Amino acid sequence: MNGIMKSPGLPALLLAAALPCICLAQQETQKEIERYRQLLAEGNPADLYEARGEELWKTKRGPKNASLQQCDLGLGPGVVRGAFARLPRWFPDTDRVEDLESRIVTCMVSLQGFKREEAIRNPFSAPGRPSDLEALASYVAGESKGMKLAAPLSHPKEIDAFRIGEQLFYRRAGPYDFACVSCHGDNGKRIRLQELPKLTDPNDARKIFTTWPAYRVSQGAVRTMQHRLYDCYWQMRHPQMDYASEASIALEVFMAKYASGGEIQAPGLKR
Amino acid sequence: MKRLPLVVLAALAGCASGPSDDEARARAEQVFRESFTHGNRQMAARVDQQDEVQALCTRYRNEAPQDVADRIGSAAAAGIRYPASGKFLGDWRQGERIAQDGYGLRFTDADTKRPNGGGCYNCHRIAPAEISYGTIGPSLYRFGALRGTGEPVQRYVYGKIYDSQAFLACSHMPRFGKNGVLTEEQITHLVALLLDPESPVNK
Amino acid sequence: MADPMRIRANMAGDKVEVRVLMAHEMETGQRKDASGALVPAHFIQNVTVSCAGRTVLSAQWGTSISKNPFMHFRFKGGKPGDKVTISWADNKGERRTDEAVIAGG
Numbered sequence: 323m324n325g326i327m328k329s330p331g332l333p334a335l336l337l338a339a340a341l342p343c344i345c346l347a348q349q350e351t352q353k354e355i356e357r358y359r360q361l362l363a364e365g366n367p368a369d370l371y372e373a374r375g376e377e378l379w380k381t382k383r384g385p386k387n388a389s390l391q392q393c394d395l396g397l398g399p400g401v402v403r404g405a406f407a408r409l410p411r412w413f414p415d416t417d418r419v420e421d422l423e424s425r426i427v428t429c430m431v432s433l434q435g436f437k438r439e440e441a442i443r444n445p446f447s448a449p450g451r452p453s454d455l456e457a458l459a460s461y462v463a464g465e466s467k468g469m470k471l472a473a474p475l476s477h478p479k480e481i482d483a484f485r486i487g488e489q490l491f492y493r494r495a496g497p498y499d500f501a502c503v504s505c506h507g508d509n510g511k512r513i514r515l516q517e518l519p520k521l522t523d524p525n526d527a528r529k530i531f532t533t534w535p536a537y538r539v540s541q542g543a544v545r546t547m548q549h550r551l552y553d554c555y556w557q558m559r560h561p562q563m564d565y566a567s568e569a570s571i572a573l574e575v576f577m578a579k580y581a582s583g584g585e586i587q588a589p590g591l592k593r
Numbered sequence: 594m595k596r597l598p599l600v601v602l603a604a605l606a607g608c609a610s611g612p613s614d615d616e617a618r619a620r621a622e623q624v625f626r627e628s629f630t631h632g633n634r635q636m637a638a639r640v641d642q643q644d645e646v647q648a649l650c651t652r653y654r655n656e657a658p659q660d661v662a663d664r665i666g667s668a669a670a671a672g673i674r675y676p677a678s679g680k681f682l683g684d685w686r687q688g689e690r691i692a693q694d695g696y697g698l699r700f701t702d703a704d705t706k707r708p709n710g711g712g713c714y715n716c717h718r719i720a721p722a723e724i725s726y727g728t729i730g731p732s733l734y735r736f737g738a739l740r741g742t743g744e745p746v747q748r749y750v751y752g753k754i755y756d757s758q759a760f761l762a763c764s765h766m767p768r769f770g771k772n773g774v775l776t777e778e779q780i781t782h783l784v785a786l787l788l789d790p791e792s793p794v795n796k
Numbered sequence: 797m798a799d800p801m802r803i804r805a806n807m808a809g810d811k812v813e814v815r816v817l818m819a820h821e822m823e824t825g826q827r828k829d830a831s832g833a834l835v836p837a838h839f840i841q842n843v844t845v846s847c848a849g850r851t852v853l854s855a856q857w858g859t860s861i862s863k864n865p866f867m868h869f870r871f872k873g874g875k876p877g878d879k880v881t882i883s884w885a886d887n888k889g890e891r892r893t894d895e896a897v898i899a900g901g
Binding site for chain 1: 628655725767
Binding site: 364365366367369370373374449450539542 | 821
């Protein structure tokens with residue numbers, strides 16, 4: 323190695339001086355966004371969804387005029403508390419891996435007698451058209467608030483779902499050549515001013531995956547992970563993903579592995 | 594919860610190559626096709642089939658081995674369609690609008706007459722007045738001032754926007770020209786945004 | 797009838813601290829729906845908060861208040877066990893009243 327130390331020169335010195343300033347400006351922006359979020363957190367409209375969801379859960383509805391109170395979310399019939407922390411998981415009655423939304427739909431079909439097409443007819447609310455699924459998902463998720471995510475990954479179908487989710491995570495396609503990894507493959511990046519978690523880094527995944535479902539201020543509604551994926555594919559110039567599709571559940575199993583141990587903060591509050 | 598058998602643990606180790614990975618990919622392709630059945634059929638047809646570059650970059654998780662990367666790069670470079678006029682610099686004001694605009698090719702973008710945007714600010718810092726910029730790509734602020742504004746740089750910038758993989762195999766950046774997202778004219782406006790000495794990017 | 801308000805009231809020193817989340821679309825009248833038609837304005841115009849027979853807060857709102865409004869305020873003159881009653885009325889004549897008991901400090 324050449325022993326002579328070369329002077330870095332003026333351009334490099336200026337660059338070195340400029341860098342902390344750029345970093346500081348970014349940090350200030352982040353701090354202010356964080357402060358705004360904390361101010362909003364007290365009045366999370368998701369509370370309204372949780373209340374409506376609880377009411378829907380306990381109300382007799384559908385052709386069988388039954389409530390959802392016997393629904394088995396994985397911890398036994400009728401056990402809601404803590405169930406979301408163990409999703410997605412394989413269920414023996416359907417022999418499928420199911421997530422929060424698909425399991426609620428399963429129970430609406432089996433316990434209440436709804437046809438599946440009817441149960442999933444309005445998965446995402448619009449102004450003046452509330453979605454029962456969003457309310458139910460808010461309620462069930464909220465009953466795991468504060469608990470640690472521990473979705474099982476032992477049944478062969480759970481492992482299969484993980485491997486499919488992993489492949490889908492890296493799948494580049496469409497006119498933008500985007501895959502999930504295009505935005506979620508690096509630490510410390512953002513799209514416009516929205517910070518992006520590196521979903522294969524437990525440090526990021528544990529903090530972010532567990533904030534779904536969440537009230538999204540920009541949407542004026544609680545949105546679930548199903549909507550998040552649907553919305554991602556919208557931005558990725560893909561077509562509409564089928565609600566509670568096998569691909570969506572595979573991706574959730576993949577993400578849940580890296581988010582394992584994270585504290586459930588759902589329903590959260592987001593832009 | 595029962596302990597994972599060794600073979601399952603090994604499978605979960607997530608090797609980037611090998612028969613089990615190919616098998617998983619084939620399964621995933623099937624699952625993918627079966628999960629986009631209710632939406633826009635034209636768009637589904639486009640994403641159901643990856644092109645060769647997309648398939649390779651998926652397989653190697655965007656870190657292709659040198660020989661594969663070289664092949665991708667030279668094919669991409671050979672495929673760049675430069676303006677017949679030889680003029681690379683358009684209007685930087687239109688370039689700024691294109692860079693700000695995220696419209697186009699989403700399943701809600703019904704207006705087929707409206708031109709696609711480039712969505713450049715989603716990933717890049719560009720003109721100093723815009724503080725709402727992304728950091729997925731490098732900052733382009735002062736691009737021309739730092740790199741020069743002559744014909745070789747113009748040709749490079751044009752090519753980079755047309756097909757970024759001509760310069761970096763499996764780049765995250767969409768191949769705006771190759772994939773028909775932006776027109777030749779639109780790309781010249783973006784070149785001007787970055788390289789015109791009068792553009793706010795360089796002032 | 798609109799969904800119930802979620803109200804929390806507790807003592808904070810010698811004041812009563814109230815947090816209320818209201819379920820309301822708060823349409824400004826400027827938004828266009830999918831067909832391009834203007835969605836009519838539908839927003840809370842008046843809010844009244846009373847405690848022990850006294851009005852402690854009165855508000856006139858307009859279209860700049862966003863959907864599902866949240867309000868957080870303090871007032872003097874209440875004690876644990878008292879009821880806080882909150883009412884709103886909107887531009888279409890719809891109304892809602894809910895109440896909560898002040899929790900100890």
